[in-house]
Amino acid sequence: MNLYKIASRGKQASKFMEITQYLFTYIQWTYVHLGDIQKALDNKTEFDFSAVMPKKSQSTNKDVDLKAQEVEDYSCIFKVELQLDLKQEMAYEANKEKAYSLLWMQFLMTLQNKIQNRQDYLTIKNDLMKLLKTIELHSLTFEEKRYDV
Numbered sequence: 001m002n003l004y005k006i007a008s009r010g011k012q013a014s015k016f017m018e019i020t021q022y023l024f025t026y027i028q029w030t031y032v033h034l035g036d037i038q039k040a041l042d043n044k045t046e047f048d049f050s051a052v053m054p055k056k057s058q059s060t061n062k063d064v065d066l067k068a069q070e071v072e073d074y075s076c077i078f079k080v081e082l083q084l085d086l087k088q089e090m091a092y093e094a095n096k097e098k099a100y101s102l103l104w105m106q107f108l109m110t111l112q113n114k115i116q117n118r119q120d121y122l123t124i125k126n127d128l129m130k131l132l133k134t135i136e137l138h139s140l141t142f143e144e145k146r147y148d149v
Helices: 012-030 034-043 064-105 109-116 128-140
Strands: none
Touching (some): 012 034, 012 128, 034 128, 064 128, 109 128
């Protein structure tokens, strides 16, 4: 079912917001590791993984033997946290691809054609955030066609 269409007269802005919220809710209910993809969609910007990247703790223990044990423990913990972070980043990338496909399938053919005919289409293709911004632009910007008689 195609939900998004090119802006026309009427309640297009509220319809656009309603459809987008519906799709975001669907994503929230069905995708794994959704916190990052949800924030990215809400802000229409890529999720910043550097802000949540694990950091290796340093031992401040004065005892040499205890310090060596803490360093080893911290190294093990850091490796596990790093693996989890990598797994989350991979899930995020997979979620972006699924979300892109989900949004693209919601376009009427006229809107798909309009986006594909844009000069910057190659930069939009497979870029979820640019697609979201482009959907918003075409769904909310009314273009009236007048013909001279």
